[in-house]
Amino acid sequence: MRMQQPARAVGLSQSATTRLVTRLENRGLLRRYLCEDDRRGICSEVTQDGRDLLAQARPTHDAVLKEVLAEAAEQPELAPLAAVLS
Template structure:
């Protein structure tokens, strides 16, 4: 079944095409990150999200916020944090104002690995989009992704 299967409604066709594009991109990036840096897409995403924290008001993310940002459940995010902490890429500490809160920071080793992996991620994303753009079913979605501007 393809995104243009006439048995699908227009809405279902669009969703099928979007799902296909996402899968192709994620697979391409996953292979590149694993081969070059021993990271999964989710591990890279978690390091990236956590690296953007800051010391100002609201600068540190709670686990639910992290889970939402990396599109995982809280329990899956906690397991992922534990795996990366075991590898020395993250550290956890108690929130200074709320002893029930636990924050997670990227370690120096994690920041170094992220810096090395970022160009790989970006290149793999570009390659995956270029490849998908050659598929007439996916080309309009690639254009939409390339022109999307997220408000700051």
């Protein structure tokens, strides 16, 4: 991905995204490289260690999300949103 794509996807500023990407890169979870189609741009990709960590975290993430959505579904003002997100 070009660096603008994750910034837009998570709603962070360009500088906050750069700091986050640097931390992930330092942990070996992501790598940056010059974009092939535009050598001025920086692209990033998740490393195998990053994919492994994501796979390890996914069951917990999914369980917590399911629990939170179930709780939201019990509140009349949040029920429609919970139904759409479920």
